[in-house]
Amino acid sequence: MKAWIIEGFHGIDKAKLIEVADPVPGAGEVLLRVNYAALNPADRYLAQGEYPAKPPMPHILGRDGSGVIAAAGPGVQGHSMGQKRAILRGDMGVSRWGTFAELVAVPTESLIEIPDGWTEEQAGSASLVYVTAFQALTQWEDLPSQAVVLVSGASGGVGVASTQLAVAMGHTVIGLSRGSEKHATLKTLGAALALDPADPQWRKKLAEFLGKRKVDLAIDSVGGTLFPQLIATLGDRGRVSVVGRLAGEVPDFNTATLFFRRIRIGGVAVGAYTNQESRQAWNASVDLLNKTGARPLIDRIFPFDQLPAAFDRLAQGPMGKVLVKVSLL
DSSP: OEEEEBSSSSOGGGOEEEEOOOOOOOTTEEEEEEEEEEOOHHHHHHHTTOSSOOOOSSBOOOOEEEEEEEEEOTTOOSOOTTOEEEEOSSSBTTTBOOSSBSEEEEEGGGEEOOOTTOOHHHHHHHHHHHHHHHHHHHSOTTOOTTOEEEETTTTSHHHHHHHHHHHHTTOEEEEEOSSHHHHHHHHHTTOSEEEOTTSTTHHHHHHHHHTTOOEEEEEESOOTTHHHHHHHTEEEEEEEEEOOOTTOOOTTOOGGGGTTTTOEEEEOOGGGSOHHHHHHHHHHHHHHHHHHTOOOOEEEEEEGGGHHHHHHHHHHOOSSEEEEEOOOO
């Protein structure tokens, strides 16, 4: 099969498209012929050696995907040849070979059906970001039922998922993203307000919009110099769910800003979920999306041999998910 491999932690730009041996499904596994694979920032972090997982080399990245069952290992039940399936969060692309390949061996516990009314592209792009967004929204037991939720990087995969799920939960969502076109799209997704974090007046505009209200929860995938500004928008017992750090480390952060409002910061790690918890989070996310009619948002689909260009697009800040079309069938 053809696959994009990395041979060390030297960056995603060192990935090579080569022929490798087809994987063989073990007991309780199927062989999935990949039709679509989605990109995630964590793929880049792992390729750069900036991720906890350090798989043996060579390695195939890719955590999300969808395709057709091509073969089954011993003991597989409930999954038949020719059925379309997507991948629920698991070890693919982390500790075992992932979806940037024509074929991938997947444990049946990590398979999900294509939700009714969804395209295969949507299903293949969705599980990791929606399970992540669901954890970010639900890890605070005392979050008000009608909270103000501020989402940084709102146009990215987790940002779009967080916006859609929070709207379906009945929260007021404020999206931070750059560009008027993205702002317009975020409002169609249900965001009450979209602001540009590069605008020096964005916090003033937010305060004017909220009046006496404050932000109850910030979902942050950016970090960097934006992080202290998010803290400043929070009310008493405000919360931050930290999803990523696309802008790098937070410089010169003053922890005293946490004291008097009793601000709480919590990391989001879907790897801490059991398979059952991941499945529950996924099913709950699909139910929420069905409630509003929302669907995953796809920015662009690249040909399989253009994976580097797809990662360039991901770095530019897409509006939704970036995918590659693996199979030509």
